Amino acid sequence: MTSVEERPPRALLAGASRRWVRLLPWGVAFVLCVSLLPTTIMVLSTDYGLNGGIASALAVAQTAPLLLAVVRPLHAWYVIFAADVAGALALLTVDFAARHVWPYPPTVIVGYVALCLALGLREPRRTLLLVWLATAGTNIVLAFFAPHGTSGASPLLTILSGVALVLGGALRERYEAQRRLAEQETISEAERGRRTLLEERARIARELHDVVAHHMSVITVQADTAAYRLEGLPPHVQEEFTSIAATARESLGEMRRLLGVLRNEEAHGELAPQPGLTRIGQLVEATVRAGMPVEFTPCDAEVPEAVGLSAYRIVQESLANVVRHAPGAATRVSVSQDGERLTVLVVNGPPPEPPAAPLEEGDTGHGLVGMRERVRLADGTLDVGPLPDGGFRVAAQLPLNGRTFT
DSSP, X not given: OOOOOOOOOOOTTTTOSXXXXXXXXXHHHHHHHHHHHHHXXXXXXXXXXXXXXXXXXXXXXXXXXXXXXTTOHHXXXXXXXXXXXXXXXXXXXXXXXXXXXXXXXXXXXXXXXXXXXXXXXXXXXXXXXXXXXXXXXXXXXHHTTOTTSOOTHXXXXXXHHHHHHHHHHHHHHHHHHHHHHHHHHHXXXXXXXXXXXXXXXXXXXXXXXXXXXXXXXXXXXXXXHHHHHSTTOOHHHHHHHHHHHHHHHHXXXXXXXXXXXXXXXXXXXXXXXXXXXXXXXXXXXXXXXXTOOEEEEOOOOOOOXXXXXXXXXXHHHHHHHHHHHSTXXXXXXXXXXXXXXXXXXXXXXXXXXXXXXXXXXXXXXXXXXXXXXXXXXXXXXXXXXXXXXXXXXXXXXXXXXXOXXX
8 A cells, every 4th residue: 555645734824925924923933932931931930939940841841832833733732731731730839929820820821822823824613612622621620729719810811812713713714715716716717718719719610611611502503503504424424523512512511510519599690601801991991980090901812711701800800909998099901912921910009098998898808819719720820919109019911822720
């Protein structure tokens, strides 16, 4: 059997982001230890008249474990609690003045309350309750042996220890709740980004279906009508066209069944013709009518429908972002063909007046995600980022003869 190695315990507040907070428990424990140790020896030996050796041993047992409490507060409690009870019993063997409190001198109360606070920061509620019950029960028992008929320190220690345990437990639970909330926010943000990416891919798939479905339908019609349009076709050629038409219909049906998985109730107009380069001008005109100064340089090149669709969507998302984040900013839209690549450029300047808030509060985050996904699937490049003057630039290059959305 393999034994599981126990992880070393972490110090109190070790997970804090600031260094001084992580060092705070060690500093407090050190100050308490070096201040309470000589003070306890002096109080036990001088004020109570306890033997010097016994007073020193009790003082060490009551104060030195405070350093251990930073890492293992429950272990330190075992030692200090036993030492405090032993010290109370030891004081019964000497004759001290009635004005001195019993069973716990003030120095013992200070150290024990600090220990209870450390316990609250580390241990669960059940352990804290058992610690307080042990403290209260011991104080009740010791009250029957009070040398001067009173034990004023017992109720005080019971109350202060309970307050320290509750305070430490509340701080610990608040910290745990904040930590879990931060973890959930991180997970939610990652899931939100993943969901946005998947939704954008599904949207691209639906749009590409309309593009490919058009070509497949054309192939089917041409193959089915070849025997009527072309005279004198040999029988084996007619059979070949019939086979091509059947294969195209089967592929189109399979693609539509596969696309059904990606469709949802909110997807409308999926069978409508998808926009391309010729529709970018209409998009710009609509943006100008909305009050945005846009300068447009069109491109009349013949490009694949998928590339034209991607160019249209990139311009659409870019203009939407300008309207949303920089209303009224001068914008330039340029679409040009450079060799075997189509270049899409959307550049806007700073808004005339910085908006107090975005025009749309419920931004889904699809804009840049959709651009990157379309360009990545087309083996293109995308360059987006702010400009020194406060504007923004979107530049995409889409290959015309490379791999296109495979």
